[in-house]
Amino acid sequence: xxxxxxxxxxxxxxxxxxxxxxxxxxxxxxxxxxxxxxxxxxxxxxxxxxxxxxxxxxxxxxxxxxxxxxxxxxxxxxxxxxxxxxxxxxxxxxxxxxxxxxxxxxxxxxxx
Amino acid sequence: xxxxxxxxxxxxxxxxxxxxxxxxxxxxxxxxxxxxxxxxxxxxxxxxxxxxxxxxxxxxxxxxxxxxxxxxxxxxxxxxxxxxxxxxxxxxxxxxxxxxxxxxxxxxxxxxxxx
Numbered sequence: 001x002x003x004x005x006x007x008x009x010x011x012x013x014x015x016x017x018x019x020x021x022x023x024x025x026x027x028x029x030x031x032x033x034x035x036x037x038x039x040x041x042x043x044x045x046x047x048x049x050x051x052x053x054x055x056x057x058x059x060x061x062x063x064x065x066x067x068x069x070x071x072x073x074x075x076x077x078x079x080x081x082x083x084x085x086x087x088x089x090x091x092x093x094x095x096x097x098x099x100x101x102x103x104x105x106x107x108x109x110x111x112x
Numbered sequence: 113x114x115x116x117x118x119x120x121x122x123x124x125x126x127x128x129x130x131x132x133x134x135x136x137x138x139x140x141x142x143x144x145x146x147x148x149x150x151x152x153x154x155x156x157x158x159x160x161x162x163x164x165x166x167x168x169x170x171x172x173x174x175x176x177x178x179x180x181x182x183x184x185x186x187x188x189x190x191x192x193x194x195x196x197x198x199x200x201x202x203x204x205x206x207x208x209x210x211x212x213x214x215x216x217x218x219x220x221x222x223x224x225x226x227x
Binding site for chain 1: 145147153155160202204215217218219220221223
């Protein structure tokens with residue numbers, strides 16, 4: 001069956017360090033993979049999209065990699081700040097599927 | 113900031129009551145969705161729509177129903193609420209882009225508690 005796996009344990013890091021979150025998937029052939037941020041009690045907000053033929057995508061302090069051989073995406077936040085504390089969701093869609101399927105997310109806590 | 117609005121944000125109702133959760137977007141998006149999310153858990157797609165008069169069931173079975181009479185409006189209705197319906201309901205929309213490269217814009221969510 002299709003599965004998207006993100007580390008369910010919270011990631012705690014010190015301010016200024018780089019946070020790295022992992023998204024693994026099985027039985028998907030995604031053309032695109034997306035990352036969203038969700039704050040408590042709010043709807044998710046889109047951060048980055050990466051295509052299957054792109055190895056890496058950057059946006060300010062964010063960097064996403066996409067390895068279709070390993071079926072894995074890594075999401076990095078460099079020079080992390082307490083304001084980066086949130087749950088980060090990866091989402092993907094097979095070509096022809098109706099909508100994005102989301103992973104359960106990883107909660108990031110950045111300590112000052 | 114996404115132009116998608118949900119009302120009510122918070123609602124507590126009794127078992128057996130009928131409830132409609134409203135969702136409107138001003139971006140002219142063709143595709144709209146309802147996701148259900150319990151606290152700390154993943155989002156599950158319960159309904160989606162490709163456009164006016166088009167509605168489909170999602171991956172998670174739900175006793176709710178939806179309608180799409182206008183492009184901007186996608187209300188969700190529960191005819192007879194039960195405690196098992198207690199959850200957060202998130203409305204979302206996206207442009208129709210070939211290849212499903214659709215970035216989704218979410219509303220703030222409606223928290224429903226059925227007592």
